[in-house]
Amino acid sequence: MDPRRFSDLVVFHRVAAARSFTAAAQSLGVTQSAVSQTVKRLETELGLRLLSRSTRSLAPTAAGERLLDTLSPVIAEVDAEIEDLEKLREQPGGRLRVTCGKHAADTLVWPAFSRLLSCHPEIEGELCVENRHVDIVAERFDIGIRLREDLEMDMVAVPVGPDMRAIVVVAPDYLEGHPAPRIPRDLSSHRLICYRNAGGVLSPWTFEKDDQVETVKISPAVIVNDAAALVEAACAGMGFAYMLEDLAAPALKSGRLVEVLADWNPPFAGYHAFYSSRRQPTRAFTLFLDYLRREGKRASADCLGSAR
Known part of the structure; x- marks a missing residue:
């Protein structure tokens, strides 16, 4: 017409x-x-x-x-x-569709998402957890959560999670028969356990110290595509593994794993919420973003408490 x-x-x-x-x-x-x-x-x-x-x-x-x-x-x-x-501008309601990866869901998104729906049952919530890059506009998601370095330039992005670290860990038994690496390039002579992401790419091992950035050329002895399997392979003494610090935290605390090259792994910016426009957000969207920020602050406080 x-x-x-x-x-x-x-x-x-x-x-x-x-x-x-x-x-x-x-x-x-x-x-x-x-x-x-x-x-x-x-x-x-x-x-x-x-x-x-x-x-x-x-x-x-x-x-x-x-x-x-x-x-x-x-x-x-x-x-x-x-x-x-x-x-919807003033009252929560309607549908809210959220996408994120498994780690983000476990550590940040699900606590915020579940609290939102518990407090506001009138909101129809959908959480899609998958470790691939999602086009939120084409697939009609309201908001996504991802690391800042993985975001498209045309997305609005706001930090919602605490800083993170990626660390190298190994089982103590492995070190009994192998010298510990002093610098990142020493890793090339060891067995490495590598993670293959949802795009089929091996996650890079990148290090930084005193403004010097070094990326290790990976020759994997073991490849996994699951975070839990990555931790267990390292604990089993299959070699060195590169992973997010919080994934390794329980095994580090129990002594099943130890960290190496700690001074080569500074913190980096954590998860960001991303969406296509700042204009006319619904009340449900605004509330969820607030819950994400609160959960991120709580997680930051927990990290500081653990550091002490």
């Missing part, structure tokens, strides 16, 4: 329902002349007279009544839907 035709029909509906050009013009915020010209144009295009006019009254013709009967429920439904949508 021609967009102008739709607006003309709305004007006709307002005139026919009110039985007055003046009242319709006032409700629409336009002049009476503009309303009259719109109705005349519509009648000319349809080749039908829609309104009977006299100096004292106005009423729909038979064709006008038929058109009015068709338009009234449609316009009422559209008005009601717009009213409901406008409420």
Whole structure:
């Protein structure tokens, strides 16, 4: 339909329902002349007279009544839907679709997501957990959570999680028969356990110290595509593994793993929430972002407490 035709029909509906050009013009915020010209144009295009006019009254013709009967429920439904949508700005409700990877879900997103839905059961929540890059616009997600370095340039991104570290760990038994590496390149002479991401790529081993960045050329002895398997392979003494510090934390605490090259692994920016636009966010979206930030602050406080 021609967009102008739709607006003309709305004007006709307002005139026919009110039985007055003046009242319709006032409700629409336009002049009476503009309303009259719109109705005349519509009648000319349809080749039908829609309104009977006299100096004292106005009423729909038979064709006008038929058109009015068709338009009234449609316009009422559209008005009601717009009213409901406008409420989403102020009141939580509607659907919220979130995407993230497994690690982000376990450490940050699920606690925030579950608290949001517990406090606001009127929100229809969907959480999709998968370790691949998701086009949130094409796949119609409201928000995603990912590391900053993995985000597209056209996305709005805000930090929501604490800083993170990637570390190299190994089982103490392995070190009994092999010298511990002093610098990253020493790793090339050892057995390495590598992680293959959802894109089929081996995660790089990158180190930094005193503004010097070094990437180790990987010749894996073992390859896994699961974080838990990565930890267990290292604990089993299969070689050195490179992983997020929080994944290794329980095994480090129990002594099943030890860290090496600690001074080559500074913290980096953690998870970011990303979305396509800052304009007109729903109340559910805003609340979820707030819950994510709170969960991120709690996680940061826990990290500081553990460090002490």
